[in-house]
Amino acid sequence: MGKTIAEKILSAKTRRSVEAGEIVEAEVDYVMVNDITGPAAFDEFEDLCAPILRNKVVLIPDHYVPNKDVASAKQAKKMRDFARKHKVSNYYEVGSGGVCHQLMIEQGFVAPGRLIVGADSHTCSYGALGAFATGIGSTEAATVFARGVLWFKVPESIKYCVNGKLSKFVSGKDVILTIIGDIGVEGARYASMEVEGSSISSMPLSDRITISNMGIEAGAKTCIIPPDAKVDKYLKGRVRGRYKSVLADADAAYSEVREYDGTEMVPVVAKPYLPSNVVPASEVDVEIDQAYLGSCTNGRIEDLRIAAKLLKGRKIHRNVRMIVVPATKEVFDMAVKEGLMKVFSDAGAFISGPTCGACLGGYMGVLAPGEKAVSSTNRNFVGRMGAKDSEVYLASPAVVSASAIKGRITDPSEVVR
Numbered sequence: 001m002g003k004t005i006a007e008k009i010l011s012a013k014t015r016r017s018v019e020a021g022e023i024v025e026a027e028v029d030y031v032m033v034n035d036i037t038g039p040a041a042f043d044e045f046e047d048l049c050a051p052i053l054r055n056k057v058v059l060i061p062d063h064y065v066p067n068k069d070v071a072s073a074k075q076a077k078k079m080r081d082f083a084r085k086h087k088v089s090n091y092y093e094v095g096s097g098g099v100c101h102q103l104m105i106e107q108g109f110v111a112p113g114r115l116i117v118g119a120d121s122h123t124c125s126y127g128a129l130g131a132f133a134t135g136i137g138s139t140e141a142a143t144v145f146a147r148g149v150l151w152f153k154v155p156e157s158i159k160y161c162v163n164g165k166l167s168k169f170v171s172g173k174d175v176i177l178t179i180i181g182d183i184g185v186e187g188a189r190y191a192s193m194e195v196e197g198s199s200i201s202s203m204p205l206s207d208r209i210t211i212s213n214m215g216i217e218a219g220a221k222t223c224i225i226p227p228d229a230k231v232d233k234y235l236k237g238r239v240r241g242r243y244k245s246v247l248a249d250a251d252a253a254y255s256e257v258r259e260y261d262g263t264e265m266v267p268v269v270a271k272p273y274l275p276s277n278v279v280p281a282s283e284v285d286v287e288i289d290q291a292y293l294g295s296c297t298n299g300r301i302e303d304l305r306i307a308a309k310l311l312k313g314r315k316i317h318r319n320v321r322m323i324v325v326p327a328t329k330e331v332f333d334m335a336v337k338e339g340l341m342k343v344f345s346d347a348g349a350f351i352s353g354p355t356c357g358a359c360l361g362g363y364m365g366v367l368a369p370g371e372k373a374v375s376s377t378n379r380n381f382v383g384r385m386g387a388k389d390s391e392v393y394l395a396s397p398a399v400v401s402a403s404a405i406k407g408r409i410t411d412p413s414e415v416v417r
Contacts, residue, residue: 002249
């Protein structure tokens with residue numbers, strides 16, 4: 001019997017053939033922590049009294065930076081001090097970094113066939129490049145700092161096939177929300193999602209990252225998209241070290257195979273309070289107070305280009321505040337160079353440097369009681385972006401921008417008619 005991508009990667013990192021259901025100890029290529037999860041990992045690591053495997057460790061402050069208060073400043077300082085003490089060169093200070101998951105990809109840590117863990121649930125984003133990537137806790141991260149290995153239960157794999165030409169304005173965000181709407185937030189619990197098909201292979205890498213990013217919202221352990229020439233092209237001159245693409249065997253065993261017709265997909269929205277509460281954007285006529293474009297889910301240059309195309313020559317609705325947050329300095333600089341920032345500014349948007357603040361309801365866009373936001377982020381739980389009775393509607397950059405213009409949740413086709 002052949003093997004899935006997850007089984008192949010874990011077999012390589014365990015140095016023996018493994019199958020779904022086994023518990024193994026595998027060698028990790030990189031471990032990443034941020035300014036929230038890092039401090040606890042640092043404490044655990046110091047208790048181990050072990051030397052650090054510094055070349056495997058990546059430290060990225062992004063959640064509460066620039067610091068919003070003294071408490072967040074202490075967290076960031078602890079990370080800074082740890083990096084200096086242990087001579088960790090893979091540390092990205094404010095002004096040189098950005099949102100951790102996009103930065104990990106940009107900086108070449110992610111590549112096909114690699115095993116990467118991060119003390120953040122959306123570490124599964126890296127599966128878009130053919131890696132086995134998953135979120136872990138701070139204690140586990142400390143263990144990897146010291147030993148470079150971690151235990152895993154080899155997950156079963158579920159294949160999701162999406163075929164057919166996607167309609168205009170249908171993006172990776174719409175594809176993954178449609179899948180989550182179908183299977184629910186536990187539909188892929190502890191499974192490896194393998195997402196493929198002509199709809200996926202035709203997508204730019206940015207849309208694939210969005211799909212893998214939200215695998216965790218279906219309960220997945222990891223969400224892997226088979227790597228192809230687009231991945232190789234992106235990594236050329238960027239990737240650290242060598243890599244070898246890993247593809248599933250033709251006779252690999254899947255616990256389930258689900259098929260979707262991409263030609264039937266439309267722009268969708270996940271209504272409060274679950275990412276699975278999905279309906280067509282055209283059926284949601286809700287007035288909004290805030291439109292948010294950014295995050296590890298949809299803060300890439302391609303996302304900003306889509307938004308700018310809709311906003312150019314138009315104004316944001318007088319009752320809406322729009323916040324635009326490029327995911328990294330690289331994305332920010334590209335947006336400036338391409339004139340996208342002027343488009344956003346002329347439309348009436350507020351532009352910020354890279355931060356995760358608003359996505360987790362920390363700062364830079366917190367919602368007041370009763371307010372409603374359409375957001376390109378990944379979670380819409382109770383109180384996720386602010387007050388417990390505020391509401392978050394998850395959507396693509398196109399839907400976010402169209403809604404900002406109209407003042408209510410809107411299908412992008414209504415703006416460009």
